[in-house]
Amino acid sequence: MNKDKYTDNIQSQMRKGSLEFAILLIISRKKIYAGDILKELKKNKLIVVEGTLYPLLNRLKSSELLSHEWKESKSGPPRKYYDLTSKGKKLLKALLEAWKDLDHSINSLISHYEKNS
Amino acid sequence: MNKDKYTDNIQSQMRKGSLEFAILLIISRKKIYAGDILKELKKNKLIVVEGTLYPLLNRLKSSELLSHEWKESKSGPPRKYYDLTSKGKKLLKALLEAWKDLDHSINSLISHYEKNS
DNA sequence: ATTTTTTACCTTGCTTTACAAAGTACTCTG
DNA sequence: CAGAGTACTTTGTAAAGCAAGGTAAAAAAT
Numbered sequence A, B: 001m002n003k004d005k006y007t008d009n010i011q012s013q014m015r016k017g018s019l020e021f022a023i024l025l026i027i028s029r030k031k032i033y034a035g036d037i038l039k040e041l042k043k044n045k046l047i048v049v050e051g052t053l054y055p056l057l058n059r060l061k062s063s064e065l066l067s068h069e070w071k072e073s074k075s076g077p078p079r080k081y082y083d084l085t086s087k088g089k090k091l092l093k094a095l096l097e098a099w100k101d102l103d104h105s106i107n108s109l110i111s112h113y114e115k116n117s
Numbered sequence C: 001a002t003t004t005t006t007t008a009c010c011t012t013g014c015t016t017t018a019c020a021a022a023g024t025a026c027t028c029t030g
Numbered sequence D: 001c002a003g004a005g006t007a008c009t010t011t012g013t014a015a016a017g018c019a020a021g022g023t024a025a026a027a028a029a030t
Helices: A003-016 A019-029 A034-043 A050-062 A086-115 B003-016 B019-029 B034-043 B050-062 B086-115
Strands: A066-073 A076-084 B066-071 B079-084
Touching (some): A019 A050, A034 A076, A050 A066, A050 A076, A076 A086, A086 B086, B019 B034, B034 B079
Antiparallel strands (some): B066 B079
């Protein structure tokens, strides 16, 4: 175990856990392809790389949470535009509740911390 | 890939990412041993099992984020009581900032979602 | 006093997954 | 058509969660 590597990565670990959720939220707004999803995530400080995003999208696809259709691009090869399936929409609602729970739990722990420091 | 298994686990994945953070927060309040950490996590709906918690505590220990001392128990074998090292305290402050960023990012995405649905 | 139960911590084997890096393929520009 | 840019995929490696089983100490039951 490389200590520094471990320590450095805890912060990114924290973000990664919410990655599927963030991606479903982004796709729920409008049909969008991988390149623009990456940009949206970066805009929100949720840094991901291709090697993570593409397999993740394919997992969501084969779990029938996403569908996609090919669309021509004016500046390169065609793109896969993703959309939520009804199963995906349903899950998104559930994740929203789960997020609210987590948000509440962590913020409650934080408020204890901040009282004592 | 088992679809249902994958779908079922996204919610817990979300929580897991914040696990180290939550554990450091809990330990920051007072010296505490694994059994009581489990109870605190459950109280906050952050469900974890022994097979996850013990290796995690050991990783935090070998990264010098935690220290521990053995204490006698009145109802069984001795317990390892964990405490934050100064390195752990420093990391906790950094994680607090990272959490606030994540919280802000996700809640911003959510507010877009809720506007459109 | 020995056995059983409870409590506490640890380990093993399996599976999932993030990521870097390399690969494939399409399209536009010159 | 060669090269640059864009888009999607695959491979190999390492990290980590979890179920299940293991070790050990102390208390309770017999």
